[in-house]
Amino acid sequence: MEGSEARPHVTRRREMNTVSARSLLMTLLGEYVLPRDRPPWTSTLVEALAAEGVEEKAARQALARTSAEGWITSDRVGRRVRWTLTPEGRHLLTEGADRIFTFGRTTPATPPWDGHWLMLLVTVPETRRDLRHRLRTRLTWAGFGTPDPGIWINPNPAREQEAREVLQDLDLSQGAMSFTAAHSTIGSQQAMVTRAWNLSTLEADYEAFATTFSTANPPTDAEAMRTQTRLVHEWRRFPFLDPRLPHELLPTDWTGTKAVEVFHTRHAEWHAAAQRGWDALDGG
Known part of the structure; x- marks a missing residue:
């Protein structure tokens, strides 16, 4: 890999694929390989994946795919092969570990919610079903809920920049609008939450x-x-x-x-x- 242009790309879709051999491999790499300086052997990773029900062929394919994406690199030692995390792979797994181990935690310094919502108004024609699906997927991953068609809400107005990036990526910025507001006296805020998120x-x-x-x-x-x-x-x-x-x-x-x-x-x-x-x- 040479230069920043070769940096691998990971998507949240892949991170959510909890049943794939590759996803299990990433769990093993993050939990056991990242904390160590010793690269694991192919046989170690294949056996660890086998314990989770992954067949050898699928395990080896997962290694090859993860290597092709730039997260690990192989090194032959005699007849054996060991696998080393690339700098990009180590960075990815470090970020992932931080996300996993801080998720859900609150501290005394965590401020109480101030009652303000970020609201997005964005419509996609019914005929653009693929685009509608991509918008829903991206905004859902960003923590937005939709109580009614064309309306997306999030109780953290700081997520607006992430929403802007989603709309720009999907070429939906034109015609979209955002507001920061507090729920008023008409209707139930809890009923809105129930409609927006399952x-x-x-x-x-x-x-x-x-x-x-x-x-x-x-x-x-x-x-x-x-x-x-x-x-x-x-x-x-x-x-x-x-x-x-x-x-x-x-x-x-x-x-x-x-x-x-x-x-x-x-x-x-x-x-x-x-x-x-x-x-x-x-x-x-």
Whole structure:
């Protein structure tokens, strides 16, 4: 790779593909390879993916694809091949780790929501279904909800720059409008939130996550590594699924709060054993 023009590109669509061999590979790279200076062998990565149900052919294809995208590079040592993170890959995984481990956390310095909304008005002709889908996908990933056709809302007005970039990328800036406003006395703000976001499905996903991992008890280092991998891999979805609404807009006893605690508690509990499991697998 030469120069900034060769920098790889990753999309959120790929990050959300939780069932693919490549996505599982990225989880392994971020959880076990990023903290180490020792490049893993192909056999290590293939075996770790096999533990998650990935066939060898698919595992090797995932390695080849990830290498072609510029995140890892191979180095032959005799008959064996080991894989090193590129600077771009290390940067990507570092950003990903920061997103995963800070998501859902609040601090005493987190200011209360001031009640202001960013509202976008943008229409796409019914005949442009592909464009409508791309707009919906991009704005949903950015945390926007749509209570009615052509109207998008977000409780964080600072997301306007991200919305502007989406509209520019899709050539929809002309005719679009944005406003910063507070909900007034007509209608229910909570009813608007319910129409704009499918929080019931998200809440069910959080509940399933919390139930699964709060009761897990891996007895060995190898099993701890596999359970930790699944924990991190499943958690990776939520920063893209959750619009990160202020707690004032969430249902009472929001299960996302419980899921955050389960993730961080279990990850800390299993960390040492999971890392030992990886070292044993990689011949350390």
